Amino acid sequence: MPHPTKNLVPVPDYRRTASRRTFSELPAVLRDRLAAHAGGSIASVHNAGGGFTNGFAAVLTSDTGARIFAKAAPAADSLIYPAYEREAQVVPLLPEGMPVPRLHFAEHHVVNGVDWQLLVYEAIEGRMPGQPWSEADLCSVEAACAAAAGMPGFPAGMAGDPLAEDMALVPSQFVPVADGGAAPWFLPELNAAQARLFQASLDLCPEALAGDAVLHGDLRPDNILISSGRALFCDWNFLGTGAPWTDWVGVLPYARGGGLDADAWLQRSALTRDVPPAYIDAWLAALLNYMIHAGSQPEVAASPHLRSHGRYTARLVRDWLDSRQATIGGGPPRP
Missing domain, CATH: 3.90.1200 (Aminoglycoside 3'-phosphotransferase; Chain: A, domain 2)
Structure with missing residues:
Protein backbone atom coordinates (compact mmCIF):
# COMPACT_ATOMS: atom_id res chain seq x y z
CA MET A 1 0.00 0.00 0.00
CA PRO A 2 1.27 3.57 -0.59
CA HIS A 3 2.96 5.29 2.29
CA PRO A 4 0.56 7.82 3.84
CA THR A 5 2.99 10.58 4.79
CA LYS A 6 3.24 11.98 1.25
CA ASN A 7 6.55 13.65 2.13
CA LEU A 8 4.87 16.12 4.51
CA VAL A 9 6.43 14.53 7.57
CA PRO A 10 9.73 12.62 7.54
CA VAL A 11 9.65 8.98 8.59
CA PRO A 12 11.56 8.78 11.88
CA ASP A 13 14.37 6.29 12.18
CA TYR A 14 13.30 4.97 15.57
CA ARG A 15 16.76 3.51 16.10
CA ARG A 16 18.21 7.04 16.26
CA THR A 17 15.73 9.34 18.00
CA ALA A 18 17.36 9.73 21.42
CA SER A 19 19.92 12.23 22.63
CA ARG A 20 21.22 10.60 25.80
CA ARG A 21 23.49 11.29 28.73
CA THR A 22 26.79 9.45 28.29
CA PHE A 23 28.43 6.98 30.65
CA SER A 24 31.21 9.45 31.43
CA GLU A 25 28.60 11.97 32.55
CA LEU A 26 27.29 9.68 35.27
CA PRO A 27 28.53 10.25 38.82
CA ALA A 28 31.51 8.11 39.75
CA VAL A 29 29.51 6.17 42.33
CA LEU A 30 27.06 5.07 39.65
CA ARG A 31 29.84 4.11 37.26
CA ASP A 32 31.39 2.03 40.04
CA ARG A 33 28.06 0.35 40.80
CA LEU A 34 27.60 -0.54 37.15
CA ALA A 35 31.10 -1.98 36.95
CA ALA A 36 30.31 -4.09 40.01
CA HIS A 37 27.08 -5.34 38.42
CA ALA A 38 28.94 -6.14 35.20
CA GLY A 39 31.62 -8.04 37.10
CA GLY A 40 34.61 -6.01 35.97
CA SER A 41 35.82 -2.74 34.50
CA ILE A 42 33.53 -1.32 31.81
CA ALA A 43 35.24 -1.95 28.48
CA SER A 44 32.56 -0.69 26.09
CA VAL A 45 29.34 1.32 26.19
CA HIS A 46 26.69 1.23 23.47
CA ASN A 47 24.05 3.89 24.08
CA ALA A 48 20.46 3.04 23.16
CA GLY A 49 19.54 5.09 20.11
CA GLY A 50 15.78 4.65 20.42
CA GLY A 51 13.44 6.57 22.68
CA PHE A 52 12.66 10.23 23.30
CA THR A 53 14.44 11.11 26.54
CA ASN A 54 17.96 12.07 27.55
CA GLY A 55 18.07 9.47 30.33
CA PHE A 56 21.13 7.25 30.35
CA ALA A 57 20.35 3.91 28.69
CA ALA A 58 23.08 1.67 27.33
CA VAL A 59 24.45 -1.83 26.97
CA LEU A 60 27.64 -2.09 29.01
CA THR A 61 30.28 -4.76 28.46
CA SER A 62 32.91 -5.48 31.08
CA ASP A 63 36.47 -6.59 30.53
CA THR A 64 35.30 -10.11 31.42
CA GLY A 65 32.83 -10.08 28.51
CA ALA A 66 29.73 -9.86 30.76
CA ARG A 67 26.98 -7.58 29.46
CA ILE A 68 24.20 -5.64 31.18
CA PHE A 69 21.66 -3.05 30.08
CA ALA A 70 21.50 -0.07 32.41
CA LYS A 71 19.35 3.03 32.81
CA ALA A 72 19.93 6.00 35.11
CA ALA A 73 18.46 9.43 35.73
CA PRO A 74 18.70 12.16 38.38
CA ALA A 75 15.72 13.67 40.20
CA ALA A 76 16.68 16.99 38.63
CA ASP A 77 15.30 15.58 35.39
CA SER A 78 11.61 15.97 36.14
CA LEU A 79 10.52 14.04 33.04
CA ILE A 80 12.61 10.89 33.04
CA TYR A 81 13.36 10.38 36.76
CA PRO A 82 9.70 9.67 37.68
CA ALA A 83 9.47 7.31 34.70
CA TYR A 84 12.52 5.30 35.79
CA GLU A 85 11.29 5.36 39.38
CA ARG A 86 7.92 4.04 38.23
CA GLU A 87 9.66 1.34 36.22
CA ALA A 88 11.60 0.24 39.31
CA GLN A 89 8.31 -0.17 41.16
CA VAL A 90 6.34 -1.86 38.38
CA VAL A 91 8.66 -4.38 36.72
CA PRO A 92 9.25 -6.56 39.82
CA LEU A 93 5.46 -6.91 40.11
CA LEU A 94 4.88 -8.18 36.57
CA PRO A 95 3.50 -11.74 36.46
CA GLU A 96 5.79 -14.66 35.70
CA GLY A 97 6.22 -15.35 32.01
CA MET A 98 5.65 -11.81 30.84
CA PRO A 99 7.47 -10.77 27.64
CA VAL A 100 9.93 -8.46 29.38
CA PRO A 101 13.70 -8.44 29.89
CA ARG A 102 14.74 -9.55 33.36
CA LEU A 103 15.39 -6.73 35.84
CA HIS A 104 18.42 -7.65 37.94
CA PHE A 105 18.66 -4.62 40.21
CA ALA A 106 16.85 -1.35 40.94
CA GLU A 107 18.82 1.00 43.16
CA HIS A 108 18.35 4.47 44.59
CA HIS A 109 21.45 6.57 45.22
CA VAL A 110 22.03 10.04 46.59
CA VAL A 111 25.03 11.78 45.05
CA ASN A 112 25.97 15.25 46.26
CA GLY A 113 22.44 15.72 47.53
CA VAL A 114 20.81 14.61 44.28
CA ASP A 115 18.65 11.48 44.06
CA TRP A 116 19.43 9.04 41.24
CA GLN A 117 17.45 6.04 40.02
CA LEU A 118 19.52 3.17 38.63
CA LEU A 119 18.10 0.15 36.79
CA VAL A 120 20.12 -2.87 35.68
CA TYR A 121 18.58 -5.37 33.23
CA GLU A 122 19.81 -8.41 31.40
CA ALA A 123 21.26 -7.37 28.05
CA ILE A 124 19.17 -8.79 25.23
CA GLU A 125 20.59 -9.69 21.84
CA GLY A 126 17.78 -8.29 19.77
CA ARG A 127 16.56 -5.67 17.36
CA MET A 128 13.70 -3.26 16.94
CA PRO A 129 10.86 -4.33 14.63
CA GLY A 130 9.97 -2.21 11.63
CA GLN A 131 13.38 -2.08 9.93
CA PRO A 132 11.47 -3.06 7.79
CA TRP A 133 8.27 -4.57 9.17
CA SER A 134 7.73 -8.24 8.38
Whole structure:
Protein backbone atom coordinates (compact mmCIF):
# COMPACT_ATOMS: atom_id res chain seq x y z
CA MET A 1 0.00 0.00 0.00
CA PRO A 2 1.27 3.57 -0.59
CA HIS A 3 2.96 5.29 2.29
CA PRO A 4 0.56 7.82 3.84
CA THR A 5 2.99 10.58 4.79
CA LYS A 6 3.24 11.98 1.25
CA ASN A 7 6.55 13.65 2.13
CA LEU A 8 4.87 16.12 4.51
CA VAL A 9 6.43 14.53 7.57
CA PRO A 10 9.73 12.62 7.54
CA VAL A 11 9.65 8.98 8.59
CA PRO A 12 11.56 8.78 11.88
CA ASP A 13 14.37 6.29 12.18
CA TYR A 14 13.30 4.97 15.57
CA ARG A 15 16.76 3.51 16.10
CA ARG A 16 18.21 7.04 16.26
CA THR A 17 15.73 9.34 18.00
CA ALA A 18 17.36 9.73 21.42
CA SER A 19 19.92 12.23 22.63
CA ARG A 20 21.22 10.60 25.80
CA ARG A 21 23.49 11.29 28.73
CA THR A 22 26.79 9.45 28.29
CA PHE A 23 28.43 6.98 30.65
CA SER A 24 31.21 9.45 31.43
CA GLU A 25 28.60 11.97 32.55
CA LEU A 26 27.29 9.68 35.27
CA PRO A 27 28.53 10.25 38.82
CA ALA A 28 31.51 8.11 39.75
CA VAL A 29 29.51 6.17 42.33
CA LEU A 30 27.06 5.07 39.65
CA ARG A 31 29.84 4.11 37.26
CA ASP A 32 31.39 2.03 40.04
CA ARG A 33 28.06 0.35 40.80
CA LEU A 34 27.60 -0.54 37.15
CA ALA A 35 31.10 -1.98 36.95
CA ALA A 36 30.31 -4.09 40.01
CA HIS A 37 27.08 -5.34 38.42
CA ALA A 38 28.94 -6.14 35.20
CA GLY A 39 31.62 -8.04 37.10
CA GLY A 40 34.61 -6.01 35.97
CA SER A 41 35.82 -2.74 34.50
CA ILE A 42 33.53 -1.32 31.81
CA ALA A 43 35.24 -1.95 28.48
CA SER A 44 32.56 -0.69 26.09
CA VAL A 45 29.34 1.32 26.19
CA HIS A 46 26.69 1.23 23.47
CA ASN A 47 24.05 3.89 24.08
CA ALA A 48 20.46 3.04 23.16
CA GLY A 49 19.54 5.09 20.11
CA GLY A 50 15.78 4.65 20.42
CA GLY A 51 13.44 6.57 22.68
CA PHE A 52 12.66 10.23 23.30
CA THR A 53 14.44 11.11 26.54
CA ASN A 54 17.96 12.07 27.55
CA GLY A 55 18.07 9.47 30.33
CA PHE A 56 21.13 7.25 30.35
CA ALA A 57 20.35 3.91 28.69
CA ALA A 58 23.08 1.67 27.33
CA VAL A 59 24.45 -1.83 26.97
CA LEU A 60 27.64 -2.09 29.01
CA THR A 61 30.28 -4.76 28.46
CA SER A 62 32.91 -5.48 31.08
CA ASP A 63 36.47 -6.59 30.53
CA THR A 64 35.30 -10.11 31.42
CA GLY A 65 32.83 -10.08 28.51
CA ALA A 66 29.73 -9.86 30.76
CA ARG A 67 26.98 -7.58 29.46
CA ILE A 68 24.20 -5.64 31.18
CA PHE A 69 21.66 -3.05 30.08
CA ALA A 70 21.50 -0.07 32.41
CA LYS A 71 19.35 3.03 32.81
CA ALA A 72 19.93 6.00 35.11
CA ALA A 73 18.46 9.43 35.73
CA PRO A 74 18.70 12.16 38.38
CA ALA A 75 15.72 13.67 40.20
CA ALA A 76 16.68 16.99 38.63
CA ASP A 77 15.30 15.58 35.39
CA SER A 78 11.61 15.97 36.14
CA LEU A 79 10.52 14.04 33.04
CA ILE A 80 12.61 10.89 33.04
CA TYR A 81 13.36 10.38 36.76
CA PRO A 82 9.70 9.67 37.68
CA ALA A 83 9.47 7.31 34.70
CA TYR A 84 12.52 5.30 35.79
CA GLU A 85 11.29 5.36 39.38
CA ARG A 86 7.92 4.04 38.23
CA GLU A 87 9.66 1.34 36.22
CA ALA A 88 11.60 0.24 39.31
CA GLN A 89 8.31 -0.17 41.16
CA VAL A 90 6.34 -1.86 38.38
CA VAL A 91 8.66 -4.38 36.72
CA PRO A 92 9.25 -6.56 39.82
CA LEU A 93 5.46 -6.91 40.11
CA LEU A 94 4.88 -8.18 36.57
CA PRO A 95 3.50 -11.74 36.46
CA GLU A 96 5.79 -14.66 35.70
CA GLY A 97 6.22 -15.35 32.01
CA MET A 98 5.65 -11.81 30.84
CA PRO A 99 7.47 -10.77 27.64
CA VAL A 100 9.93 -8.46 29.38
CA PRO A 101 13.70 -8.44 29.89
CA ARG A 102 14.74 -9.55 33.36
CA LEU A 103 15.39 -6.73 35.84
CA HIS A 104 18.42 -7.65 37.94
CA PHE A 105 18.66 -4.62 40.21
CA ALA A 106 16.85 -1.35 40.94
CA GLU A 107 18.82 1.00 43.16
CA HIS A 108 18.35 4.47 44.59
CA HIS A 109 21.45 6.57 45.22
CA VAL A 110 22.03 10.04 46.59
CA VAL A 111 25.03 11.78 45.05
CA ASN A 112 25.97 15.25 46.26
CA GLY A 113 22.44 15.72 47.53
CA VAL A 114 20.81 14.61 44.28
CA ASP A 115 18.65 11.48 44.06
CA TRP A 116 19.43 9.04 41.24
CA GLN A 117 17.45 6.04 40.02
CA LEU A 118 19.52 3.17 38.63
CA LEU A 119 18.10 0.15 36.79
CA VAL A 120 20.12 -2.87 35.68
CA TYR A 121 18.58 -5.37 33.23
CA GLU A 122 19.81 -8.41 31.40
CA ALA A 123 21.26 -7.37 28.05
CA ILE A 124 19.17 -8.79 25.23
CA GLU A 125 20.59 -9.69 21.84
CA GLY A 126 17.78 -8.29 19.77
CA ARG A 127 16.56 -5.67 17.36
CA MET A 128 13.70 -3.26 16.94
CA PRO A 129 10.86 -4.33 14.63
CA GLY A 130 9.97 -2.21 11.63
CA GLN A 131 13.38 -2.08 9.93
CA PRO A 132 11.47 -3.06 7.79
CA TRP A 133 8.27 -4.57 9.17
CA SER A 134 7.73 -8.24 8.38
CA GLU A 135 4.86 -10.65 8.93
CA ALA A 136 7.12 -12.71 11.19
CA ASP A 137 7.94 -9.74 13.43
CA LEU A 138 4.29 -8.71 13.71
CA CYS A 139 3.39 -12.30 14.54
CA SER A 140 5.91 -12.17 17.40
CA VAL A 141 4.48 -8.86 18.62
CA GLU A 142 0.92 -10.22 18.53
CA ALA A 143 1.95 -13.31 20.49
CA ALA A 144 3.63 -11.12 23.13
CA CYS A 145 0.55 -8.88 23.35
CA ALA A 146 -1.60 -11.96 23.86
CA ALA A 147 0.74 -13.24 26.57
CA ALA A 148 0.74 -9.88 28.33
CA ALA A 149 -2.98 -9.14 27.96
CA GLY A 150 -4.62 -8.35 31.26
CA MET A 151 -1.67 -9.15 33.56
CA PRO A 152 -3.69 -11.30 35.99
CA GLY A 153 -2.59 -10.91 39.59
CA PHE A 154 -0.98 -7.50 39.12
CA PRO A 155 -1.72 -5.29 42.17
CA ALA A 156 -4.69 -3.09 41.35
CA GLY A 157 -3.27 -0.16 43.28
CA MET A 158 -0.20 -0.07 41.01
CA ALA A 159 -2.05 -0.37 37.72
CA GLY A 160 -2.43 3.31 36.90
CA ASP A 161 -5.43 5.28 35.67
CA PRO A 162 -8.15 4.15 33.26
CA LEU A 163 -7.08 4.70 29.66
CA ALA A 164 -10.39 6.33 28.73
CA GLU A 165 -9.94 8.91 31.49
CA ASP A 166 -6.41 9.74 30.33
CA MET A 167 -7.58 10.16 26.74
CA ALA A 168 -10.43 12.41 27.88
CA LEU A 169 -7.88 14.88 29.28
CA VAL A 170 -6.65 15.69 25.75
CA PRO A 171 -8.63 18.56 24.19
CA SER A 172 -10.50 17.57 21.06
CA GLN A 173 -8.51 18.37 17.94
CA PHE A 174 -11.51 17.49 15.75
CA VAL A 175 -14.15 19.96 16.97
CA PRO A 176 -12.31 23.09 15.76
CA VAL A 177 -11.89 21.58 12.29
CA ALA A 178 -15.49 20.34 12.24
CA ASP A 179 -16.55 23.91 13.03
CA GLY A 180 -14.66 25.27 10.01
CA GLY A 181 -11.22 25.85 11.51
CA ALA A 182 -7.95 25.05 9.79
CA ALA A 183 -6.56 21.52 9.82
CA PRO A 184 -3.14 20.93 11.39
CA TRP A 185 -0.41 21.75 8.87
CA PHE A 186 0.78 18.15 8.91
CA LEU A 187 -2.74 16.79 8.23
CA PRO A 188 -4.10 19.00 5.43
CA GLU A 189 -6.43 16.20 4.30
CA LEU A 190 -8.48 16.54 7.50
CA ASN A 191 -11.70 18.31 6.51
CA ALA A 192 -14.84 19.24 8.44
CA ALA A 193 -16.84 16.18 7.42
CA GLN A 194 -14.04 13.80 8.34
CA ALA A 195 -13.45 15.61 11.64
CA ARG A 196 -17.10 15.11 12.56
CA LEU A 197 -16.82 11.38 11.89
CA PHE A 198 -13.63 11.16 13.93
CA GLN A 199 -15.24 13.09 16.79
CA ALA A 200 -18.19 10.66 16.78
CA SER A 201 -15.72 7.80 17.18
CA LEU A 202 -13.84 9.67 19.91
CA ASP A 203 -17.09 10.17 21.82
CA LEU A 204 -17.48 6.38 22.04
CA CYS A 205 -14.21 5.95 23.99
CA PRO A 206 -15.68 5.66 27.51
CA GLU A 207 -17.63 2.62 26.32
CA ALA A 208 -15.09 1.22 23.88
CA LEU A 209 -12.04 1.38 26.15
CA ALA A 210 -13.73 0.24 29.35
CA GLY A 211 -12.09 -2.65 31.18
CA ASP A 212 -9.81 -3.56 34.04
CA ALA A 213 -7.00 -5.16 32.06
CA VAL A 214 -3.57 -3.75 32.99
CA LEU A 215 -1.95 -2.18 29.93
CA HIS A 216 1.63 -1.33 28.96
CA GLY A 217 0.27 1.99 27.74
CA ASP A 218 3.18 3.05 25.51
CA LEU A 219 3.78 0.22 23.07
CA ARG A 220 5.53 1.33 19.89
CA PRO A 221 8.43 -0.05 17.81
CA ASP A 222 11.21 1.47 19.92
CA ASN A 223 9.78 -0.18 23.06
CA ILE A 224 9.93 -3.65 21.49
CA LEU A 225 12.86 -6.01 21.00
CA ILE A 226 12.74 -9.02 18.69
CA SER A 227 15.05 -11.71 20.04
CA SER A 228 15.23 -15.23 18.61
CA GLY A 229 11.75 -14.83 17.15
CA ARG A 230 10.22 -13.59 20.40
CA ALA A 231 9.03 -10.05 21.11
CA LEU A 232 9.96 -8.47 24.44
CA PHE A 233 8.41 -5.23 25.72
CA CYS A 234 10.50 -2.53 27.41
CA ASP A 235 9.85 0.74 29.26
CA TRP A 236 6.98 -0.13 31.60
CA ASN A 237 6.53 3.47 32.75
CA PHE A 238 2.97 4.34 31.73
CA LEU A 239 0.70 1.55 32.90
CA GLY A 240 -3.04 2.05 32.77
CA THR A 241 -6.21 0.01 32.70
CA GLY A 242 -8.76 -0.63 30.00
CA ALA A 243 -9.71 -3.01 27.21
CA PRO A 244 -7.07 -5.76 26.84
CA TRP A 245 -6.64 -5.30 23.07
CA THR A 246 -5.54 -1.65 23.06
CA ASP A 247 -1.77 -2.22 23.28
CA TRP A 248 -1.96 -4.52 20.26
CA VAL A 249 -4.03 -2.12 18.16
CA GLY A 250 -1.69 0.74 19.10
CA VAL A 251 1.20 -1.00 17.32
CA LEU A 252 -0.71 -1.72 14.11
CA PRO A 253 -0.57 1.76 12.52
CA TYR A 254 3.23 1.44 12.34
CA ALA A 255 3.01 -2.02 10.79
CA ARG A 256 0.41 -0.78 8.31
CA GLY A 257 2.68 2.13 7.43
CA GLY A 258 5.34 -0.48 6.74
CA GLY A 259 3.15 -2.22 4.20
CA LEU A 260 1.38 -4.90 6.25
CA ASP A 261 -2.39 -5.48 6.23
CA ALA A 262 -3.51 -4.23 9.65
CA ASP A 263 -7.18 -4.99 9.06
CA ALA A 264 -6.35 -8.61 8.22
CA TRP A 265 -4.35 -8.81 11.46
CA LEU A 266 -7.34 -7.49 13.43
CA GLN A 267 -9.26 -10.54 12.21
CA ARG A 268 -6.35 -12.91 12.58
CA SER A 269 -5.68 -12.09 16.24
CA ALA A 270 -7.85 -13.54 19.01
CA LEU A 271 -7.30 -10.24 20.82
CA THR A 272 -9.37 -8.29 18.29
CA ARG A 273 -11.38 -10.53 15.97
CA ASP A 274 -14.49 -10.22 18.15
CA VAL A 275 -14.05 -6.56 19.09
CA PRO A 276 -16.74 -4.35 17.47
CA PRO A 277 -15.26 -2.27 14.64
CA ALA A 278 -16.67 0.85 16.26
CA TYR A 279 -14.54 0.19 19.34
CA ILE A 280 -11.41 -0.18 17.24
CA ASP A 281 -12.23 3.12 15.52
CA ALA A 282 -12.85 4.81 18.86
CA TRP A 283 -9.36 3.85 20.04
CA LEU A 284 -7.80 4.95 16.75
CA ALA A 285 -9.63 8.28 17.04
CA ALA A 286 -8.26 8.71 20.58
CA LEU A 287 -4.73 7.91 19.40
CA LEU A 288 -5.11 10.34 16.51
CA ASN A 289 -6.44 13.06 18.79
CA TYR A 290 -3.52 12.54 21.18
CA MET A 291 -0.89 12.55 18.44
CA ILE A 292 -2.30 15.66 16.73
CA HIS A 293 -2.16 17.45 20.07
CA ALA A 294 1.36 16.19 20.80
CA GLY A 295 2.64 16.98 17.31
CA SER A 296 1.32 20.53 17.57
CA GLN A 297 3.25 21.39 20.73
CA PRO A 298 6.53 23.36 20.74
CA GLU A 299 9.68 21.44 19.93
CA VAL A 300 11.65 19.99 22.85
CA ALA A 301 15.38 20.73 22.75
CA ALA A 302 16.27 17.67 24.84
CA SER A 303 14.20 15.41 22.56
CA PRO A 304 14.52 16.75 19.02
CA HIS A 305 12.48 13.97 17.39
CA LEU A 306 9.58 13.84 19.86
CA ARG A 307 7.21 16.15 18.00
CA SER A 308 8.00 14.67 14.59
CA HIS A 309 7.13 11.26 16.08
CA GLY A 310 3.72 12.64 17.06
CA ARG A 311 3.13 14.12 13.62
CA TYR A 312 4.25 10.98 11.80
CA THR A 313 2.07 8.77 14.00
CA ALA A 314 -0.90 11.10 13.51
CA ARG A 315 -0.59 10.69 9.76
CA LEU A 316 -0.38 6.90 10.02
CA VAL A 317 -3.44 6.71 12.25
CA ARG A 318 -5.50 9.19 10.21
CA ASP A 319 -4.78 7.24 7.03
CA TRP A 320 -5.92 3.97 8.58
CA LEU A 321 -8.98 5.40 10.33
CA ASP A 322 -10.07 7.19 7.16
CA SER A 323 -9.66 3.98 5.17
CA ARG A 324 -11.68 1.98 7.69
CA GLN A 325 -14.53 4.47 7.85
CA ALA A 326 -14.65 4.95 4.09
CA THR A 327 -14.83 1.18 3.59
CA ILE A 328 -17.94 0.87 5.70
CA GLY A 329 -19.60 3.96 4.30
CA GLY A 330 -19.30 6.97 6.52
CA GLY A 331 -18.27 5.70 9.90
CA PRO A 332 -18.69 2.55 11.94
CA PRO A 333 -22.08 1.56 13.34
CA ARG A 334 -22.43 1.45 17.08
CA PRO A 335 -22.15 -2.06 18.48
